[in-house]
Amino acid sequence: MKSKILLPVMFLLAVLISPSLMAQDEYYRPDSLRKEQPERKEVPPIERNPQDQKPVLAEKKKLEDFKDKKFIERLRLGGSFGLSLGTVTNINVSPMAGYELTEKLVGGVGATIMYFRYKYYDINTAYYGGRAFLMYNVIPVVNIIGEFEAMNVVGSYQKRQWLGSPMAGASYSQPIGGKFIKAVHLTALYNFSYDSQIDKYSGQNLSPYGSPFVFRVTFL
Template sequence: MKNKIIPLLIFLLTTTSLYSVFAQNDEYYRPDSLRKEKNRVVPAPQDEPVVMKKDSIERKKRLADFQDRPFIDRVRLGGSFGLSFGTVTNVNLSPMAGYELTEKLVAGVGVTGMYFRSRYYDINDFYYGGRAFMMYQLFPMVNVIGEFEGMNVIGSYQKRQWLGSPLIGAAYSQPIGGRFIKYAHLTILYNLNYNNQIDQYSGQNLSPYSSPFVFRVTFL
């Protein structure tokens, strides 16, 4: 009986050893990528924060709603006016039209009529001109504005001439809910060309504004 058991045990040990050797050789010759793939731990996907996901969805919805607006719903109509009294009297009115290029950017044009009177230079006349502007909503109630205004004014010897005024500034804006007149803007602008608008004969500044700062109330 013992003679039968001993060969059986030797056979089992030999078979087990050979299996182990072949298994190790198989792992050894397996490509590195497969061995790493076998042992790699795939991290669980992390969900995007709920607040960021909600904001992204709302931005995309607003953009889609804006792009779907018909042309007429992106048009703005209105105007601006300004007043100053004293040695120089300036009463101006400017109808304006704008178009919403994006949710925050509006471009437009306007024409200006102005009653101008200067006691010092004995001028009592009507000035006229036009403007082109761009207005960008920096914050919900703050817009930055860039504008170019051309005005036909009176210089020496009652000769009329054109003045070009690049203006930059900002506006405090409040929504008023109209279809075409959507905001009321309290605007302050600075005339970058003010100090160059000097009459060559009299030496007076031909700008119809008494300083480089221009104040307006605009509805657009």
Template sequence: MKSKILLSCTLLFTILISPALFAQNDEYYRPDSLRRETPGEPKEYTPKDTNRVAEKKPVVEFKQLPFIERLRAGGGFGLSLGTFTNINLSPMVGYELTEKLVGGVGITYMFFKQRYFDAYSYYGGKGFLMYNVIKPINLIAEVEPLNVVGNYQKRQWIVSPMLGAAYSVPTGGRIAKAVHFTLLYNFNYYNQVDNSAGPAAAITNLSPYGSPVVFRITLL
């Protein structure tokens, strides 16, 4: 009688725990992609999963960049008020010809007004090339033709070929990509002294710059 009761209890216990055993076996043989995670169990990453986590966007070659991403825009601005008023506007547009070379053009406008004297303005344009030697140093070549006021209020054109270098600080912008602290030398500066009114007027300089060395801060 006791053996029958023990056999009945064993059979009942086996029936009760068999679903759990089958479930464990089924989970064990289930593919990794379908296996259920148990709380607290660390997730194992296969090499394929690891690659997917570390996957980055493909690097786009320079030649494949769209036009807008190779375009730069900016320029310079100067303002001096007081006895002598000087306003300088110089918008510029550049285009990345290669990864290191940028070519561009600009417009220059300068307004001058000295107390008790007439106001006058200079205007013209510029073309430039900027080549990155090493970060953050750039070589810059520029030609700037300007229409200026000479003696007797006579207007004339002067051309200033310049060469120099810039220390560039990236801005993180998409169009105006850096601030350039530029030092240029004007090779035509001493030919821009106006001698038309005789020796007394020899100090009259047609160039708007007071020295052959030109310092600029531009955004491009």
């Protein structure tokens, strides 16, 4: 009777003890004989903000759209005019043509026709010439402008001569969305050669603007 009870008890103990023996055997087994466990590598999370990609993608698409523009779509046609009344009367009209070299840079040329009257010296004549310019858009409503103007003027003894005027300045621009006239520009320029444009006989400045500062309203 005792043997019948002892046998199941020993079998139960063997079942309970065997897992712990196997674990100890694995612990004391040499490293070369242990079961290879896959090594878990910790990969640091990569944080990506989708909003960081939007400006880059938008800028790239904008550049591609500009490159796809046809010649006629980059062309700008318009002109400028200026008016000064008083001792010096100056009426200035200049048709202009520009071309979008890049998304922000416009280069162009213009022809100038000017009526000029100087009351004290009884000068009453017309001037003519042309100019070349570059206009760079800094922000949507502000452009910086560099220009060179060549003007045929009248000096002493009604002798005509050419004046070259390098100018630079800026404009406040209001977009109007026209096909060729994209904006209206209120422009202020400074003539760097004004002080040297002196008539050698009369000692008077020959610049038809009457000042180193040149103000225009330009449609382009």
